Amino acid sequence: MVNSKDFAFKVNKQTPANGSLPPAYGTVIDCRPAYGKRAAKNEKEVRSRPVRLTRVPGPDGLESRKRKRDLNPKDGEDAHSTARQATEGGLSSEMASGSSAGRPHVVRKSQPPAPTKFRRGTVLKQEVDLDCWFTILRFSDPAQLLEMRTRIASCYRFLKNNPMLWKHSRDFYYDKTLPDPHSELSEFQYADLRHGHGCMSCHTKATRKTYWAFLRRWCKTCLQNKTKKEGDALDILKEAGEDHLMDLFKCLPVAIFDSWDNYVGVGPGNTHPQKNVYLERDVRQLVHEYIGRREADPATWHVECQAWMDEKQKVIQERHDFARKMELWEDHARQSKSSDFHEKKTARKKYFQEKAAELQPPIPEKELQLCPSYRRAVVIPKMPNMLSWSQLKPKVEKEAADLRRRRETPTLDQRRLPDPLALARERVQHSLPFFSQGSSGTSTPSTDSYF
Secondary structure: OEOOOOEEEEEOOOOOOOOOOOOOEEEEEEOOOOOOHHHHHOOOOOOEEEEEOOOOOOOOOOHHHOOOOOOOHHHHHHHHHHHHHHHHHHHHHHHHHHHHHHOOOOOOOOOOOOOOOOOOOOOOOOOOOHHHHHHHHOOOOHHHHHHHHHHOHHHHHHHHOOHHHHHHHHHHHHOOOOOOOOOOOOHHHHHHHHHOOOOOOOOOOOOOOEEOOOOEEOOHHHHHHHEEEHHHHHHHHHHHOOOOHHHHHOOOOEEEEOOOOOEEEEOOOOOOOOEEEEEHHHHHHHHHHHHHHHHHOOOOHHHHHHHHHHHHHHHHHHHHHHHHHHHHHHHHHHHHHHHHHHHHHHHHHHHHHHHHHOOOOOOOHHHHHOOHHHHHHOOOOOOOOHHHHHHHHHHHHHHHHHHHHHHHOOOHHHHHOOOHHHHHHHHHHHOOOOOEEOOOOOEEOOOOOOO
């Protein structure tokens, strides 16, 4: 504010603190216009000096905040100067004693902690709680969890010791449409068979095919090396005896191969071209277990044998049912993905054709299909947008212009070769044979220019 003496007063903000408060102070800025020599010297300078305030109003005396003016301005000025001199010396003592006694004790409130700021290259002083990690990762993609467990050492034990985290992630990401894992598989093994890469035997990196009948991910070479056809498996089962051969076959997981030894699905197959195959390891393990139980208690084995085989067949039937569900789910996911890709490609083709028709000159659909850049762009399974068209537009315009120029300017070979259809029409019109026979019996060569 500016008073009658052309002085501007600015009171600095007082920070509350424990104990006695420091004396208040203000800044006086000389706002009077400059005259004479003072105007030339201090044209751009603003002189200021800190001065002490004569009175700091307290919270008790509300009337002391009101400014009282005397009728006689001179007396007011004298009183003001006298009071300033009187209070200048004793202000510090009054503030130390009176202000602390009259004002209530100010208690500084504790502020809540600020959120953690993540910076690259800076290690956090306080680690994130494991419950927070559990909440975050339960909404993540199972393939991402598998990648974290494989590549991040700190996440390995946490993901290994929390199998329910994989279940929550699977239910959230697939909306509970994915079948539950078989009793022989853990949640991690289930996720590894679905999203993992590489052969589980020879570690070929490009392998992604999972054979759900055997619960393994192998390359084709390893699959053929580890399986036996039904005739070969029968020879191995004969080592245990010929009493329960057909029942023992039902205790083994089986898959179906076609005539070219390609995996078809879970077995057993009943048609002639299909061949049932078994894992050699499973066949030998079953024979070893059968012989061991029979030799351990030969007297009661004929009674316990049927119960043992029934239990085995029940587990194998559950595995076959699970394998069929997974194969059906994969087929449905593959068809859904293919349909989605087809819709995106169709929308992309329609969008580019509409944009090409708006150009000057417009590019028709037949010319557009002759452009290599257009054919490459429409097979990308993504929705079109202005960015994709802005990238395709200059390429299509250049290629369409080249096509028009080549169509209007024929090549040298095209100018030399005659048109066979025009020559045939000319022959029919003039009725000229290839070789005409005269009345004298002498042959006359044809006048056709083609020969």
